[in-house]
Amino acid sequence: MTTWYEDAFRPGSEIRGKWNGRVYVVERLLGAGSNGVVALVRRGTSRFALKAGRETVDHQSEINSLHALSLTATTFKHFLVEVDDMIVQDREVPFFVMRYIEGVRVSDYIHKHGQDWIYVIGSNLLKKLTELHRCGYVFGDLKIENMIVSKYGHVDLIDFGGMTSKGRAIKQLTEVYDRGFWKAGERVAEESYDLFSFAILMMKVLDVRDRFQNIQHSLPQNREVEQLYPILRDSRAAARIAPFLQRALNGHWQSSEEAYQYWKRLVADQKLTPSPLNFPWLKICFAASLLLFCATVYIYW
Numbered sequence: 001m002t003t004w005y006e007d008a009f010r011p012g013s014e015i016r017g018k019w020n021g022r023v024y025v026v027e028r029l030l031g032a033g034s035n036g037v038v039a040l041v042r043r044g045t046s047r048f049a050l051k052a053g054r055e056t057v058d059h060q061s062e063i064n065s066l067h068a069l070s071l072t073a074t075t076f077k078h079f080l081v082e083v084d085d086m087i088v089q090d091r092e093v094p095f096f097v098m099r100y101i102e103g104v105r106v107s108d109y110i111h112k113h114g115q116d117w118i119y120v121i122g123s124n125l126l127k128k129l130t131e132l133h134r135c136g137y138v139f140g141d142l143k144i145e146n147m148i149v150s151k152y153g154h155v156d157l158i159d160f161g162g163m164t165s166k167g168r169a170i171k172q173l174t175e176v177y178d179r180g181f182w183k184a185g186e187r188v189a190e191e192s193y194d195l196f197s198f199a200i201l202m203m204k205v206l207d208v209r210d211r212f213q214n215i216q217h218s219l220p221q222n223r224e225v226e227q228l229y230p231i232l233r234d235s236r237a238a239a240r241i242a243p244f245l246q247r248a249l250n251g252h253w254q255s256s257e258e259a260y261q262y263w264k265r266l267v268a269d270q271k272l273t274p275s276p277l278n279f280p281w282l283k284i285c286f287a288a289s290l291l292l293f294c295a296t297v298y299i300y301w
């Protein structure tokens with residue numbers, strides 16, 4: 001049995017917007033989640049991510065969030081490119097086009113480049129959250145799957161279906177990242193809600209012994225964040241940011257700006273930077289300049 005989108009999203013297929021008439025050529029499918037199908041598409045020489053969804057309410061809510069953010073003077077400006085409908089099997093399917101973000105999951109990035117990159121990635125993710133919070137929103141469903149890491153630890157958020165205006169009830173969540181699941185606070189859109197998920201995300205990435213697996217399946221009445229603390233002792237990187245993570249889990253900060261300042265101080269005080277060994281181009285440049293220096297000395301001596 002084929003799914004509704006298989007034909008429409010086959011590489012090389014054309015997607016034509018019913019109202020705006022723009023045509024996109026599908027390069028490949030990027031993912032199919034509970035709220036829609038996302039494909040990498042091309043129009044002229046530009047590449048975009050196109051998300052189509054049949055769950056109209058959730059889809060519209062994500063469009064509203066992206067539309068609001070795209071109008072702000074932040075790094076989210078112009079993230080949403082256009083909104084239209086397409087016809088698939090004689091039915092109208094709504095879609096929107098957004099900026100395409102090239103990169104990998106944070107866990108894959110850390111696996112490839114080393115745990116020390118968590119200091120840069122954490123800082124960049126906090127910066128993104130502070131931007132979003134300053135605009136009056138909370139991301140809501142912050143998790144590994146909803147962020148993309150590109151070169152030099154640059155971070156982008158994707159999937160804004162859970163974005164909620166401050167003060168409202170959280171509308172989309174993933175249990176293990178939700179402070180309600182850990183009996184650590186209410187499901188209300190506050191900056192501290194995202195900071196809690198941020199701490200869980202960091203711990204999941206640094207969970208070298210896979211402790212999350214067992215703890216998240218423990219009985220709800222026994223579940224509490226203290227059960228996660230052993231993860232903070234399992235690796236050097238986790239131990240170094242432990243003071244931040246414990247505070248975030250305990251709702252210490254009312255604002256992400258305060259949390260971001262604390263993170264920056266913690267990282268600077270301990271001189272936490274990714275190992276230079278992870279910059280192969282640095283070694284190449286150093287060797288090349290040494291060679292050039294020797295050649296110059298030889299020629300002019």
Ligand SMILES: Nc1ncnc2c1ncn2[C@@H]1O[C@H](COP(=O)(O)OP(=O)(O)OP(=O)(O)O)[C@@H](O)[C@H]1O
Nearest residue numbers: 030031032033034035036038049099100101158159
């Ligand atoms: N702007 C983007 N740039 C690059 N890739 C993207 C972008 N948006 C989404 N993707 C890719 O498509 C996948 C599915 O997207 P998304 O998470 O928005 O769908 P979803 O239906 O809401 O999923 P979920 O069920 O996990 O909530 C993502 O995991 C990611 O790999």
